[in-house]
Amino acid sequence: MRDRTLWTWHVGAGLVILVLLGLHMAIMHLDATLGLFGTGDVEPVDWESVVSRMQDLFFTVTYVLLLGAALYHGGYGLRNILLELNPGPGLRRAIDVGLSVGGLALFAFGTWAALAAPGAATAAGG
């Protein structure tokens, strides 16, 4: 049962990445095109633009979502690659635990960074 659930989450995370990465690409790299629709003429990498996105709840939520989806998707893919090396049951368990702990630690760190960024930007004069 477990493998079916893990794989389903993997596909779900892929879909989330597809949408959020598409949004990221549109905002960061299609700014000239989006400008035609009246989205303003601010450079997306300008300090003001970066800070305003950091302070926007929508972007904070999407950063955390994208982080979680990418970590899960990549972690599951890495697990598949490692399992192809045909490890024994003990090593297999260690891979599962290691990837889970490592993934959760990175997620916690990234989430903290996304949540702390608005305060840091304000303190820096944003």
Place this chain on the structure above:
Amino acid sequence: MGSQSVTFRVRRYEPGTDSEPRWEDHRIAAAPGMTVLDGLWLVKEHDAPSLAWRSSCRMGICGSCGMHINGRPRLACNTQVSELGGDIVSVAPLPNFAIVKDLVPDLAPMFEAHRGLAPYLVREDTAEQEAPTREYRQTPHELERYLQFSYCIKCGCCMAACPTVATDPQYAGPMPLGQAQRYDGDSRDAGFGRRRAVLSGGSGPWRCHFAGECSQVCPKGVDPAKAIQLLKHDLVFDLLRLHRRAPAAPVAEAPHGAPREGIPAAPARTVTDG
């Protein structure tokens, strides 16, 4: 058109006697229309009487003579020497299986995985199955859903070509998974829940990378890679509670409620319990 001289490069190995497999060359005259299986018989008759392989029907039906011929899993009886090109025909046992002797692979693990997925119609009406009175109702459209998967002859060529089977002993492989889909897709079957218990675990379709080699090499034109993707679809939709399965097809009713005349009785059982 006369015969052409070709070299049969055959891999020999007898576990317990040989320390490792070795290649043997045998020169034979290949007549037009000669199959690799015919060539092996010539080699055995004239040069190597102890050479071992499996074969039976000689017409691509029984699935016994799957071999690695010129670097590709094929049926020896279904492969003409002339279609291979060149004058060397290399014949080795199917990869991804232990070797029983020479060209004989040990297919037992494949059939164990196959058996574990209940490759038959699973139904509630066991009495009707044991002593059929009528046929089960099925439309041509319902037949099309699984028909191509039923052409599988269990030769093991797909298993030999699968890169996942090569590295993951837990993975059931394209043949057993394709046959699970063959029965899951059958409107007369009610065994999805029973197969799901196995398919949802580590031996299920989740490790398939969709390399598609299984479908490329299948001598019967079956598409196991498609079957595996269909399995994934059905299992994930089942997990998400989006999978609606109709009840297993009932036995066909006699017209106007009357028993139909002239239907021959089912043949006597040839297998007894126990």
